[in-house]
Amino acid sequence: MTARPNAVSTFPTFPAFPSATILGYPRIGPRRELKRALESYWNGRSSRDELNSAGRRLREATWRRLTDLGLAEPPSNTFSLYDHVLDTAFMLDAVPARYRAADDVYFAMARGTDDVAPLRMTKWFDTNYHYIVPEIGPETAFRLADDKPVREVAEARELGVSTRPVLLGPVTFLLLSQASAGSPAGFTPLHRLNDVLGVYSELLRALAAEGVDWVQLDEPALVADRSDEELVAVRVAYERLGGLDLTERPQLFVSSYFGELGAALPVLADCPVEAIGLDLDRGRDVLARRDLASLAGKTVVAGVVPGRNIWRTHLNDALDTLRYLRGKAGDVTVSTSCSLLHVPHDLESEDDLDPALRKRLAFADQKVGEVIELARLFAAAPDDAVTAPPVRQRPQASSPDSAQPAERSPYPVRAVAQAEHLRLPPLPVTTIGSFPQTGDVRAARAALAAGEISEERYEALVKAEIERAVRLQERLGLDVLVHGEPERNDMVQYFAEHLDGFAITRHGWVQSYGSRCTRPPILHGDVDRPAPITVGWARYAQSLTGKPVKGMLTGPVTIVAWSFVREDRPLRAVFDQVADAIRAEVADLQDAGVSIIQVDEPALRELLPLRRADQAAYLSWAVGAYRRATSVAADRTQIHTHLCYSDAAEVLTAIDALDADVTTIESARSNARVLDDPAMKGFARGLGPGVYDIHSPRVPAVPEITGLAEKILRVLPADQVWINPDCGLKTRTYDQVEAALTNIVTATAELREVSEVLLSSSDNCRDRSVG
Numbered sequence: 001m002t003a004r005p006n007a008v009s010t011f012p013t014f015p016a017f018p019s020a021t022i023l024g025y026p027r028i029g030p031r032r033e034l035k036r037a038l039e040s041y042w043n044g045r046s047s048r049d050e051l052n053s054a055g056r057r058l059r060e061a062t063w064r065r066l067t068d069l070g071l072a073e074p075p076s077n078t079f080s081l082y083d084h085v086l087d088t089a090f091m092l093d094a095v096p097a098r099y100r101a102a103d104d105v106y107f108a109m110a111r112g113t114d115d116v117a118p119l120r121m122t123k124w125f126d127t128n129y130h131y132i133v134p135e136i137g138p139e140t141a142f143r144l145a146d147d148k149p150v151r152e153v154a155e156a157r158e159l160g161v162s163t164r165p166v167l168l169g170p171v172t173f174l175l176l177s178q179a180s181a182g183s184p185a186g187f188t189p190l191h192r193l194n195d196v197l198g199v200y201s202e203l204l205r206a207l208a209a210e211g212v213d214w215v216q217l218d219e220p221a222l223v224a225d226r227s228d229e230e231l232v233a234v235r236v237a238y239e240r241l242g243g244l245d246l247t248e249r250p251q252l253f254v255s256s257y258f259g260e261l262g263a264a265l266p267v268l269a270d271c272p273v274e275a276i277g278l279d280l281d282r283g284r285d286v287l288a289r290r291d292l293a294s295l296a297g298k299t300v301v302a303g304v305v306p307g308r309n310i311w312r313t314h315l316n317d318a319l320d321t322l323r324y325l326r327g328k329a330g331d332v333t334v335s336t337s338c339s340l341l342h343v344p345h346d347l348e349s350e351d352d353l354d355p356a357l358r359k360r361l362a363f364a365d366q367k368v369g370e371v372i373e374l375a376r377l378f379a380a381a382p383d384d385a386v387t388a389p390p391v392r393q394r395p396q397a398s399s400p401d402s403a404q405p406a407e408r409s410p411y412p413v414r415a416v417a418q419a420e421h422l423r424l425p426p427l428p429v430t431t432i433g434s435f436p437q438t439g440d441v442r443a444a445r446a447a448l449a450a451g452e453i454s455e456e457r458y459e460a461l462v463k464a465e466i467e468r469a470v471r472l473q474e475r476l477g478l479d480v481l482v483h484g485e486p487e488r489n490d491m492v493q494y495f496a497e498h499l500d501g502f503a504i505t506r507h508g509w510v511q512s513y514g515s516r517c518t519r520p521p522i523l524h525g526d527v528d529r530p531a532p533i534t535v536g537w538a539r540y541a542q543s544l545t546g547k548p549v550k551g552m553l554t555g556p557v558t559i560v561a562w563s564f565v566r567e568d569r570p571l572r573a574v575f576d577q578v579a580d581a582i583r584a585e586v587a588d589l590q591d592a593g594v595s596i597i598q599v600d601e602p603a604l605r606e607l608l609p610l611r612r613a614d615q616a617a618y619l620s621w622a623v624g625a626y627r628r629a630t631s632v633a634a635d636r637t638q639i640h641t642h643l644c645y646s647d648a649a650e651v652l653t654a655i656d657a658l659d660a661d662v663t664t665i666e667s668a669r670s671n672a673r674v675l676d677d678p679a680m681k682g683f684a685r686g687l688g689p690g691v692y693d694i695h696s697p698r699v700p701a702v703p704e705i706t707g708l709a710e711k712i713l714r715v716l717p718a719d720q721v722w723i724n725p726d727c728g729l730k731t732r733t734y735d736q737v738e739a740a741l742t743n744i745v746t747a748t749a750e751l752r753e754v755s756e757v758l759l760s761s762s763d764n765c766r767d768r769s770v771g
């Protein structure tokens with residue numbers, strides 16, 4: 001190991017790190033300009049050149065805005081046309097062969113073409129941002145195929161702005177990649193570290209030649225549990241990159257975020273990198289570490305302004321943290337805890353928010369103001385040292401836990417009550433909730449908001465949509481119907497709009513993936529349900545048919561996960577408040593005669609802590625909230641839940657603990673891979689693994705559906721199996737939906753015939769087990 005003296009102290013002529021910075025900035029544009037530009041290019045309404053110009057304008061606007069706000073040396077290369085992990089793969093030429101012939105290779109990887117499916121997409125750590133998963137194999141020929149980071153530096157310089165380019169760190173890049181199909185057993189992308197480091201070295205040289213002082217290497221993967229082998233990779237990477245002569249490379253700032261560095265801290269501290277970034281919001285435990293002093297030779301970029309929420313920073317707490325760190329590190333500068341990618345652009349555009357709430361908020365631009373203000377305050381009182389790790393004012397200890405309501409009867413008892421009450425055929429066919437959202441409904445909603453149509457007119461239009469969906473399901477012969485959710489703009493926002501304690505923003509968009517953005521509601525106060533929300537629509541839908549229509553609610557965990565949540569109460573207490581509001585809705589639906597109620601939890605896994613040690617506690621609160629919301633259901637009321645976006649197998653124990661009578665999960669999209677997990681066999685309640693991938697316009701043919709269903713029937717007893725799509729049908733057209741559901745019903749009829757024997761025998765089993 002070639003321990004190298006710290007560059008900053010040895011070569012004091014190298015420029016110091018700016019006293020205030022941010023790790024990244026939203027890229028979608030204050031009015032979602034990037035979304036419009038992308039969609040126009042994808043629809044063939046504009047050229048790639050026009051798209052590139054739109055990107056350039058957005059970058060220019062960002063650098064000008066940040067400079068105007070007073071931020072010196074803002075970051076560059078935080079912009080992306082789709083995703084920064086994809087950019088990195090593209091830059092390294094990690095392009096699987098099947099995409100090389102595409103007209104636009106970059107977007108072929110992101111979105112697929114007529115001939116090839118896109119690369120897989122998955123969640124970026126515990127955020128609601130999704131990245132494209134690179135495929136790396138022994139055959140991947142890495143080279144510096146694109147110099148986007150260098151170009152952006154030059155582009156900013158032309159505007160008179162010098163920037164700090166941000167790169168995805170090589171270790172995190174490889175840890176987030178998957179082995180390409182056909183890689184030998186035991187191969188992992190990390191085995192290619194040395195080759196990747198060769199390209200990073202070349203890139204660092206190019207950046208140095210461009211006059212870059214500092215480069216930021218993002219390594220968020222280091223805050224999750226890491227094996228010894230992975231920690232060795234960290235050491236190898238930063239020994240090698242840091243080992244380049246300082247005339248050949250910029251100074252290195254390795255930023256960690258979304259948690260605490262754990263075992264990676266001493267490794268990084270020992271490497272010849274000049275600055276290390278700490279997340280002092282979620283990774284605050286680092287302050288209590290004895291080995292904090294190992295950072296003495298480095299610049300610590302202190303992430304004291306939280307980048308994941310929209311609350312104003314408590315400046316005194318942050319200052320105490322900075323002052324405490326000063327005694328431990330070579331130099332301390334002020335930063336956000338992570339990129340501001342996860343918050344909306346600017347609070348100034350929100351005219352409608354209650355002024356009292358507004359005062360508590362800070363969006364990206366306000367957070368930039370906070371880092372600058374903190375740097376000023378910090379510089380103004382340099383000798384005011386804090387000697388003990390400061391304790392942040394934490395949420396009040398929760399008011400004594402409100403009692404957990406009584407549980408439902410055991411599942412076997414409920415199953416019998418429900419079978420008698422519902423009298424469903426074997427392999428019941430259902431859907432997940434939403435039907436195609438037509439342009440008409442969206443237009444009507446906009447018109448209602450603008451005061452152009454009356455409430456009555458809007459209600460009539462929504463009812464017509466409900467009737468259309470119900471009639472179609474009846475005609476096609478589905479067994480459990482849905483009302484189609486035409487009244488909902490979004491499954492979380494709709495509830496937030498009808499509950500007390502939430503505020504909705506006008507422009508608070510946050511990128512979810514590519515051109516997709518969400519506008520998370522702000523959960524700022526005590527949550528309460530002033531009046532029933534869904535009961536009127538449910539009653540109307542049920543009045544149209546003799547078949548059961550499912551009541552459709554969003555679960556407490558998903559509502560919390562997809563909102564910005566108050567931090568002045570413990571998360572657990574917030575979960576319970578939301579759960580109580582949903583519980584009231586479940587009770588009212590049941591009283592209105594609804595016999596099946598679905599409480600969706602697609603985001604169950606979203607907030608799962610990155611470190612295993614913290615996961616059990618979270619899951620127990622999440623599960624507790626779900627059960628609190630649903631346990632008001634009588635035995636004969638069938639509770640469904642639905643999950644998507646993540647391998648259900650990963651959280652199977654938690655799903656099981658939700659104790660829903662029926663769980664529908666995404667499965668067709670991954671060719672029912674979820675069923676390969678041995679744990680699936682032990683699943684003891686109703687399960688509907690999707691047989692129709694709703695993410696694509698493709699209509700699955702009958703044999704394809706029977707094939708998937710047969711796979712399901714090999715894993716689970718037939719009397720537990722439901723037949724349904726992967727997720728809601730909102731983004732599909734009525735033509736596609738009609739064709740797909742027709743095939744699903746036909747396939748199910750075939751299966752019912754062949755599995756008759758199976759069914760009668762498993763019925764017997766169940767009867768026996770209930771006694």
Ligand code: MET
Nearest residue numbers: 432433434600602727728
């Ligand atoms: C992201 S899960 C969506 C569930 C919802 N009930 C729907 O069908 O749209």
Ligand SMILES: [Zn+2]
Nearest residue numbers: 602644727728
């Ligand atoms: Zn779903």
